[in-house]
Amino acid sequence: MFKSVLIANRGEIACRIARTAKRLGIRTIAVYSAADAHALHRRLCDESHLIGSAEPRDSYLNTRRLLEVAKNVGAACIHPGYGFLSESGDFAEACVEAGLVFVGPPASAIRAMGLKDRAKVLMEKAGVPIVPGYHGERQDPKFLKQQADAIGYPILIKPAAGGGGRGLRRIDRGADFETALEGAVREVAAAFGSGRVLIEKYISAPRHIEIQVFADTYGNTIHLGERDCSLQRRHQKVIEESPAPGMTEKLRKEMGAAAVEAAKAVGYVGAGTVEFVADGTGGLHSDAFWFIEMNTRLQVEHPVTEAITGLDLVEWQFRIAAGEKLPLAQDDVHFDGHAVEARVYAEDPEHGFLPSTGKIVGLEFPAGVRVESGVEAGGEVTPYYDPMIAKIITHAPSRAAALDRMTEALDRTLIAGVRSNLAFLGALCRAPAFGDGKVDTGYIDRELAALGAEPRGPDYAAAAAGFKRLLARDDDAAAVESAEPDSPWDARDGFQLGRPRSIAVPLLVDGEKADAIVDYAGGEAKVAVAGAFPAADATVFDGKDEVFVLRRGRQTRVRLRNVAFAANQSDAGDGVIRAPMHGKVLELFVSMGETVTAGQRLAVIEAMKMEHTLRAPFAGRVAELTVAAGQQVVEGAQITVIKRADAG
Ligand code: ADP
Ligand code: ADP
Ligand code: MG
Numbered sequence: 001m002f003k004s005v006l007i008a009n010r011g012e013i014a015c016r017i018a019r020t021a022k023r024l025g026i027r028t029i030a031v032y033s034a035a036d037a038h039a040l041h042r043r044l045c046d047e048s049h050l051i052g053s054a055e056p057r058d059s060y061l062n063t064r065r066l067l068e069v070a071k072n073v074g075a076a077c078i079h080p081g082y083g084f085l086s087e088s089g090d091f092a093e094a095c096v097e098a099g100l101v102f103v104g105p106p107a108s109a110i111r112a113m114g115l116k117d118r119a120k121v122l123m124e125k126a127g128v129p130i131v132p133g134y135h136g137e138r139q140d141p142k143f144l145k146q147q148a149d150a151i152g153y154p155i156l157i158k159p160a161a162g163g164g165g166r167g168l169r170r171i172d173r174g175a176d177f178e179t180a181l182e183g184a185v186r187e188v189a190a191a192f193g194s195g196r197v198l199i200e201k202y203i204s205a206p207r208h209i210e211i212q213v214f215a216d217t218y219g220n221t222i223h224l225g226e227r228d229c230s231l232q233r234r235h236q237k238v239i240e241e242s243p244a245p246g247m248t249e250k251l252r253k254e255m256g257a258a259a260v261e262a263a264k265a266v267g268y269v270g271a272g273t274v275e276f277v278a279d280g281t282g283g284l285h286s287d288a289f290w291f292i293e294m295n296t297r298l299q300v301e302h303p304v305t306e307a308i309t310g311l312d313l314v315e316w317q318f319r320i321a322a323g324e325k326l327p328l329a330q331d332d333v334h335f336d337g338h339a340v341e342a343r344v345y346a347e348d349p350e351h352g353f354l355p356s357t358g359k360i361v362g363l364e365f366p367a368g369v370r371v372e373s374g375v376e377a378g379g380e381v382t383p384y385y386d387p388m389i390a391k392i393i394t395h396a397p398s399r400a401a402a403l404d405r406m407t408e409a410l411d412r413t414l415i416a417g418v419r420s421n422l423a424f425l426g427a428l429c430r431a432p433a434f435g436d437g438k439v440d441t442g443y444i445d446r447e448l449a450a451l452g453a454e455p456r457g458p459d460y461a462a463a464a465a466g467f468k469r470l471l472a473r474d475d476d477a478a479a480v481e482s483a484e485p486d487s488p489w490d491a492r493d494g495f496q497l498g499r500p501r502s503i504a505v506p507l508l509v510d511g512e513k514a515d516a517i518v519d520y521a522g523g524e525a526k527v528a529v530a531g532a533f534p535a536a537d538a539t540v541f542d543g544k545d546e547v548f549v550l551r552r553g554r555q556t557r558v559r560l561r562n563v564a565f566a567a568n569q570s571d572a573g574d575g576v577i578r579a580p581m582h583g584k585v586l587e588l589f590v591s592m593g594e595t596v597t598a599g600q601r602l603a604v605i606e607a608m609k610m611e612h613t614l615r616a617p618f619a620g621r622v623a624e625l626t627v628a629a630g631q632q633v634v635e636g637a638q639i640t641v642i643k644r645a646d647a648g
Pocket of ligand 3: 164
């Protein structure tokens, strides 16, 4: 076995790989970018090395730097994880040339499967059923339209070099083809460096069924069963499970055999996933599944397979890369029970699933389920990388029990600070169609409103619970007092002679103005926000000038309006204007050297779907301008520096 491994990745997958490596006695070498200085994967490994700035191309995609570190520290092999360089034939080749083992397939196999159109040509030759469509070299729009017409609508335009569900376009009528093609080519050329597309028949009621395969260097290739990843949003997986509802032993054998053929056709070695789309109209059938692509790496959802096979796929990857034979023969692979995985993201389902960046103030997972996470409370979700917080995996004897466990686990998970999709995942697990195993890949996008993925307005009962906490915090209580100098709030003894006294306290609830009423009677403060009393089922987490209230998987953010204002003003006493949170510079109103008056608008930052106006703290001159409009900035980043008018 290898003595050491350099893990060329970050987040949960880097942590996952490190755990198995440690168990196998392999020294773990982490790499990290400047944005990941405090990241968990760094601390979990035996050693860690800075490889560059936050931008992936400077760090996690920087082949030269990765190989330099690997050589300097004497790494025996490199594990690429998923994403980043995992499906780069050039990287795999560069590793080998540098004398390092690449824990993955040979560069030739990665390249053979790298372009979907070429891969389909190969699969067709190997006798693997492929989705009907056009996957040739000719790309002129007129010709492609003829092909689409011949295939018959609806069709799907796909980027040949694509991945991660990006750039796919469904077209329902010939009349829409040309405009859609133009847009698709523009988009995919920018995203993947090549505008080449293929056209596929759009399979009706599509279900995504994929087969996990493994091959060693001795010509043995087996499969570890299927995963059903039909719960997708915009072609990206949300919840995965195994076995697939309705799968029979006979069909598993057939799909498994097709996947093994696919792997053999490209000389595959290691872990890979052969993805099929199935026509789910009348359940799964032998003649109704077709190859769409092969992912030549470990898959995000591999734990589902681990749960029902009892195997450690990362261990298998290491063993095969080290030249060992496959640990099991096909007939020795057994499946036990049912497993489900949910991908927990820092995103806001109520606002178009926009990534939610910032500090993770609270993070608690229930015991008794498998959780793969790359962050901790106090950590950050930055705008640079995938905003996945964790994967939760449940395993039980039956599908219903595994789903119940998942629902319960999601309900008991707490994430505060950033918004998360917990409530949305919970709604999915409770959806009768999913419970019945009757979903296709379009289900989520059709049912967004029913799943709660639409703006729902502030939860004032949660806000009231949060406000209660703010009142209990010394500095915030003091702020309430100072904001209301003559208010009866000053009388803290609770001694009452007349009628109960009440005061109004201005709040910001999820950025919206709201008023809290404090009724101070009988020595006990009773509060309400916008008429709602504090919810009993809320959990409150403390932030700096605010609290985060979790209720039914949904977060409500509460702060005192005057405190928020005061804090913003006093922060810039030195004239250094900083970004209040991760976000984007929407507008910049000043230029270098310009004179500004106190309170003048300097810039607008958009963060968490809210616009924050930054103002000059005093009269002066713009002495430094650090950002440009349109730029992403991290919390605390310097935007501009104002020099006092009297400071010369
Ligand atoms: P899986 O089936 O493992 O979920 P995905 O296609 O969703 O596979 O990709 C897994 C990871 O790799 C995700 O983090 C995704 O963002 C990233 N990824 C995959 N392909 C690409 C690509 N071509 N460009 C950028 N990121 C990609
Ligand atoms: P990516 O590399 O982006 O993952 P895929 O080719 O795997 O691209 O397609 C992404 C998803 O789109 C699949 O998981 C599947 O659900 C859906 N899909 C792909 N091809 C078809 C098709 N021909 N008909 C219907 N749905 C499809
Ligand atoms: Mg895919």
